[in-house]
Amino acid sequence: MRPTVQDVARQAGVSLASVDRVLNQRPGVREKTIAKVEAAISKLGYIRDVSAANLAKRQIYRFAFVIPEGANSFMRGLEAEIEAVKQHSANDRTEISIYKVPPFDGRALAATLDGLDPARYSGVAVVATEAVAVRDALARLRRNNVPVVTLVSDVPSFQCDAYVGIDNVAAGRTAARLMGNFLGEKSGKIALVAGSMLVRDHVERRMGFEQVIRSDYTRLECLPVIEGKDDGQLVQKYLSECLRMHSDVVGVYNMGAGNRGLIEVLSKNGASKERVVVAHELTEHTRRALNAGIVDAIIHQDAGHEVRSALRILKARIDKTPLLAGQETIRIEIYLNENLS
Amino acid sequence: MRPTVQDVARQAGVSLASVDRVLNQRPGVREKTIAKVEAAISKLGYIRDVSAANLAKRQIYRFAFVIPEGANSFMRGLEAEIEAVKQHSANDRTEISIYKVPPFDGRALAATLDGLDPARYSGVAVVATEAVAVRDALARLRRNNVPVVTLVSDVPSFQCDAYVGIDNVAAGRTAARLMGNFLGEKSGKIALVAGSMLVRDHVERRMGFEQVIRSDYTRLECLPVIEGKDDGQLVQKYLSECLRMHSDVVGVYNMGAGNRGLIEVLSKNGASKERVVVAHELTEHTRRALNAGIVDAIIHQDAGHEVRSALRILKARIDKTPLLAGQETIRIEIYLNENLS
DNA sequence: CTGAAAGCGCTTACAG
DNA sequence: CTGAAAGCGCTTACAG
Numbered sequence: 272m273r274p275t276v277q278d279v280a281r282q283a284g285v286s287l288a289s290v291d292r293v294l295n296q297r298p299g300v301r302e303k304t305i306a307k308v309e310a311a312i313s314k315l316g317y318i319r320d321v322s323a324a325n326l327a328k329r330q331i332y333r334f335a336f337v338i339p340e341g342a343n344s345f346m347r348g349l350e351a352e353i354e355a356v357k358q359h360s361a362n363d364r365t366e367i368s369i370y371k372v373p374p375f376d377g378r379a380l381a382a383t384l385d386g387l388d389p390a391r392y393s394g395v396a397v398v399a400t401e402a403v404a405v406r407d408a409l410a411r412l413r414r415n416n417v418p419v420v421t422l423v424s425d426v427p428s429f430q431c432d433a434y435v436g437i438d439n440v441a442a443g444r445t446a447a448r449l450m451g452n453f454l455g456e457k458s459g460k461i462a463l464v465a466g467s468m469l470v471r472d473h474v475e476r477r478m479g480f481e482q483v484i485r486s487d488y489t490r491l492e493c494l495p496v497i498e499g500k501d502d503g504q505l506v507q508k509y510l511s512e513c514l515r516m517h518s519d520v521v522g523v524y525n526m527g528a529g530n531r532g533l534i535e536v537l538s539k540n541g542a543s544k545e546r547v548v549v550a551h552e553l554t555e556h557t558r559r560a561l562n563a564g565i566v567d568a569i570i571h572q573d574a575g576h577e578v579r580s581a582l583r584i585l586k587a588r589i590d591k592t593p594l595l596a597g598q599e600t601i602r603i604e605i606y607l608n609e610n611l612s
Numbered sequence: 613m614r615p616t617v618q619d620v621a622r623q624a625g626v627s628l629a630s631v632d633r634v635l636n637q638r639p640g641v642r643e644k645t646i647a648k649v650e651a652a653i654s655k656l657g658y659i660r661d662v663s664a665a666n667l668a669k670r671q672i673y674r675f676a677f678v679i680p681e682g683a684n685s686f687m688r689g690l691e692a693e694i695e696a697v698k699q700h701s702a703n704d705r706t707e708i709s710i711y712k713v714p715p716f717d718g719r720a721l722a723a724t725l726d727g728l729d730p731a732r733y734s735g736v737a738v739v740a741t742e743a744v745a746v747r748d749a750l751a752r753l754r755r756n757n758v759p760v761v762t763l764v765s766d767v768p769s770f771q772c773d774a775y776v777g778i779d780n781v782a783a784g785r786t787a788a789r790l791m792g793n794f795l796g797e798k799s800g801k802i803a804l805v806a807g808s809m810l811v812r813d814h815v816e817r818r819m820g821f822e823q824v825i826r827s828d829y830t831r832l833e834c835l836p837v838i839e840g841k842d843d844g845q846l847v848q849k850y851l852s853e854c855l856r857m858h859s860d861v862v863g864v865y866n867m868g869a870g871n872r873g874l875i876e877v878l879s880k881n882g883a884s885k886e887r888v889v890v891a892h893e894l895t896e897h898t899r900r901a902l903n904a905g906i907v908d909a910i911i912h913q914d915a916g917h918e919v920r921s922a923l924r925i926l927k928a929r930i931d932k933t934p935l936l937a938g939q940e941t942i943r944i945e946i947y948l949n950e951n952l953s
Numbered sequence: 954c955t956g957a958a959a960g961c962g963c964t965t966a967c968a969g
Numbered sequence: 970c971t972g973a974a975a976g977c978g979c980t981t982a983c984a985g
Contacts, residue, residue, distance in 0.1 A: 275978055275979080277978080277979095286955065286957075288980085289955060290979095291980060292954095301954060301955090304954080318703065320703075320977095321703055322664075322667065322978090323663075323978035323979045324979050325663070326663065326664050326667060326963090326980090327981080328979080328980060328981085329960095329962095329980090355936060359934065359936045362659065362660075362661075362662055438953070444950040445951040448948045448949070453796075455794075455797055455798075456796055456797065457796075567793070595696060595697065595920075598916060602945065603953065604943065605946040605947075607786055607789045607946070608789070609788070609820075609824065610943070612779070612943055612944065616961090618963095626972085627973075629964085630970090630971060635963095640971090641971085642971090660962090662963095663963095664961075664962035664963045664977090667961095667962080667963070667964090668976075668977050670977060
């Protein structure tokens, strides 16, 4: 039988309450008592039962997810994943609220974060935009003992409890390797599409992509980045102009959203077989494009994994329990038509 | 406040014990009482607290993992992942035992399974070999109400609770797409290496691989499969013979283990840049080979994910709780040097 | 600074 | 067929 607090109390010759105080590092215990309890714990190999503790504490986890609103399919997929755990998590004494804020708007995000009551929420996960006001709002939550994780997009200037997302430089490098290898001996230009060069993810992906192309595929040349604001309409307009101007574009890399516009241009363009196309994030649109051969590869991050990982990390901080190493690494996934699951 | 069994009992005008009987579908309750309780449950929106129930039941999960012994790095990685959750799972009232059996040996596997006491184990996960004795041993466990999942390698003739692993036909197709695209305009032969054509995974991967090569890359031709018994020494011997005999081998696909032998041959061979090499499973050896450019791509399955998924599925069966859709799909992962994490 | 007792939301004998 | 009471492994007031 596994030892319980009762056993520890008996072994140490103290009451249950004292064991509890030591276990939870509550103040007002004599050094000598602490020592006795700790000796008993290690002698018996006591491991505390977290769920029994949570039952006694009537612990309920309340989490806030703050994510961008708008048409971005990846973000809507992220929202769907949050909804899925939300339904499921009633079993786990967990309550989840979703707050949606305008995308690319640091002030709006900061205002929403400032509106979160630290007494109400036991943890916050946020798709962050970099801005001083955001950093300050996150710092306020941390000061009030609310653990914070950033999701998908990090804020390096703020030391949060964890960043749950991919390494975007490596993602760009991965895209470039696929592009370069798929192009074989061909030479020519690569069109680069991003949402905005003010967004960290996209800047990092571009950096990684250009690094690899320049060093390993010198017969290829990257055109200046087209900024499509993650908006399908704009992407469509700018990209078709670009392809008209440059007849020797052999590859297209979309490091941002707005894939609907990209797909529109390339499917009209017909000769998709002759160009290699790499984009980010598996959505219903990019899946269809992979199937149709309009897109050759998708670099993906698993939004469901990110949501569940964020929750595990926040709970571990709250319960002061260790995480399982390896489970919380978000991978840079590659999808071809063949391994869509 | 969330309603509890107390609330349900009060609302239904019955005792706690009766509520419990209905909740757990225990026999010996009048239809009318069942109806009253069920009405109260749905009226209050009662959701049962599984961890409180497990505490009261002194429920301890005891799981057996049955895996192959031997030098196979993937299997040793799988074992390490089981060990990792084993350490961690003391917190979760979960005990895990690992049984190792000789690889490719259905009788030894069946004997081990037959030795598992159904009274002791609440669930079993097994890396299965196809054999009648194995199927019967698994059926015995199921008859004794022990849920069973197959790990990595399925036994289609046995209807188990779940198969936790990848679709190996799709994995083969994925390997072929990478091979074909990376080869660009080149034509020539592809050397195929497998462990054994008696093992289902390898047969399926081969099928998927050849399908895609034949239909989409007609300038490429697959050589007959080399069977290396997943043994580095043998793979090295047979593959180097094969490369000596065929001067026009432009690609190598290893659908089995024994990658150390493969890497040995190809690194000596020098001209690795001229051949495209695709293999399975990220291990310390294949990582190094990716880094060194000896291997171009690795098709991978996440052993840690598989272990954790198997545990979640078994627990859900035991607790009769729903699974979170999406979390249990094992993906066919693709690794290039750039997205190693 | 310490301890006895009640309680968290369930389940389990046992009595009727 | 049904219910009162004790108990699972913790924590929380409250009294001293």
